[in-house]
Amino acid sequence: MVAALTPLRTPSHSWFPPLQVAEKPSIALSIASALSGGRMSTRKGSTDVHEFDGMFQGSYANFKVTSAIGHVLSVDFPPAYQNWEGTDPMDLFEAPVLRSECNQRLSDTPAEPVKLPNPNVIECTGIPENEAGRRIFRARFSSVTEKDILSAMDNLVLPNKDEALSVDARQEIDLKVGVAFTRFQTRYFQGKYGNLDSRVISYGPCQTPTLGFCVQRYQQITTFKPEKFWSLKTYIIKDGDEIQLEWDRKKLFDFDVTVMFQKMVASDGTLKIADVSVKEECKTRPSGLNTVNMLKVASSALGIGPQTAMHLAERLYTQGFISYPRTESTAYPASFDFRSALAVLVHNPLWSNDVRTLLDAGFVKPRQGHDAGDHPPITPMRSATEEGLGTDAWRLYQYICQHFIGTVSPDCRYTRTAIEFTSGGETFHCVGYQVTHKGFTSIMPWLAVSENSLPAFKKGDSVSIHKVDIYEGSTTPPDYLSESELISLMEKNGIGTDASIPVHINNICERELRKKVSTDTTGTTLIRGYQCIDADLCLPDIRSFIEQQITLIAKGKADHLQVIQHVIQQFMKKYSYFVKKIENMDALFEAQFSPLADSGRLLSKCGKCGRYMKYISTQPMRLYCITCEDVYYLPQNGSIKLYKEIICPLDGFELLLFSMVGPDAKSFPLCPFCYTNPPFEGIDKLFGALKIDDTGKVGKGAGMPCSLCPHPTCKQSMITQGVCACPECSGTLILDPVSAPKCTGDKVLQLNSPFDLIASGCLKALHSPTEDGRLKIRFEFKENEQSTTQTNLVNPNE
């Protein structure tokens, strides 16, 4: 599972030290500590580099250990496929994909700084593939312990390209499937309904089945039909106490039959004690705490959601209070020092008695759990107080401590006494519990066995019946799916991982797909839609299918390209069937949402039919022409109003003025049609409308406002409004059409697009003419809460 990589060059003349690259910083630290016996020096950087001297394959060597930070490469579509308008989602399945660096550079490499990425990491080291003496190994260990790391170093293996290829395949499949379905259904429903009020209607092989679990339970509840049932409750009086006996038949769904049994028992009048059984039973202590179990307890017992719980746990980890919080393992490594771990907790009055007893009288080893080959279970490392941590962090820490102490405490032992009675041919019973050893339940009292003592009964004796009643009850639906139950279902079905489960749950909550209220939501409608078109789309099998296919790649049983092609083809079939049958889902949306024509208010005349369009102000902001049935998307996160009733000379649409929010917000005019359908080919490349960021990725959502338009005569275009080149970027300064000048003689300018303004941090640009005909331009920038100004002198016509 965990791997470190050791590229080593040992040609006879040049000698390079072994470099080890772990998958994440926490593991680099563990490896370096284990190999150096804690005697290493650490250089801080984007990723820390730990250095120490030691022996490698029989020679002295200066080791360097560093790490990646999670995945090295992420995957996305090329710019040409980023445009929602111009791309048929179907084409995405066969589109090329680009891999780019996620968020990291290895901070120390023998050659050049890191360029690119399991082979990924190998390429990152910058050592050419055919370099003489390049030797690359993989250290495989099953737990991050000194013993396993040392033995992994003695048993190095060659890197496995198949495993890396299977990860790449999953990325590509998830991207193509998710994005294609998401874009199609978002566009389809946003183009028809005005009150969906969500930016996207997303689909994904993890998030959708997760939502499916919630909706499935919701459906069980709403379609539940309660049924009446009846039961016999028989009472006796023993030693002055009334005792209620349970009927072995529990309940019957037929009243007349229940009455018949009641008469049989009542006419007998006595109960014979048929059996008395006394058994010693035990409730076993927990095994080590892993992430998923911690999240379940946090949600159900502490009321802390998965996302928050993970944040708290990460903070507790970085502050040294607990061990690494992301782990699947519930088994401790054989070498784990429980005594030291316990000793850390001895001074906290809350559990000092329990801990002292365990240290003095002897503790037990935790129950054997599951060893996933990653980090040990989550364990307290340092003593803490509530004041030092804050309430919620403290409650989580307290649970982690109690759980740990529980794991090394004895099992809880109790005596279970069951008495069996017969009367009129019917059998009844009562059960008593008597705890003999509290064991771990004294530190985890919520798991305690509840005691109830029974008077002494002797087999063969008889007692008279005090009364026998009929109890009428009714079956009840299950509760809404709790977060804790959802986590269990996801884990059981292989949906997400310990790291991503909180993210998926958060996604469906944030996108308002899952609500606890008992009303239909977009989420329930979506799932009902999949159910009637292609139920596979919202079932967990969709994830297991992908996982099972890419496992073939990882195990070298199938060619990665063939697997990707096969899986993509399956999804293309599903996609085209879904598109063909979307009206079945639409029938459900129609019943729940209002058509665009009934939403919003009239604003701006359509250039095609001359009638006013509807402005939909719920996100995403857009215009809808009822006559033409066309939708025009607007810039988001701001306000929009009509702009001086000016008509775009290119298409006859009425211009709008968009204003961003905030104190220094900029405004710019736009034509609703041009904005998403730029009239000039290559506009994006010519004028930098689409921002290219540091990673070379094209920014999304930036359309063409008038201030980018190269129309030669229109008063709003860049050509007529442009003043000069911007000294800060490659753009052009444009006269701001609306900002009122604050000082006489000054005019407020803005860069060629509001996106540039934000990108360069420029708040304002004021200009005033100078005597020699040039313009004095003062720029105001804001960085780290500090405002600075810069003044430039320019010739207006250059």
Added chain:
DNA sequence: GCAAGGTC
């Protein structure tokens, strides 16, 4: 604006 999965 879109997936999932890593980690900060």
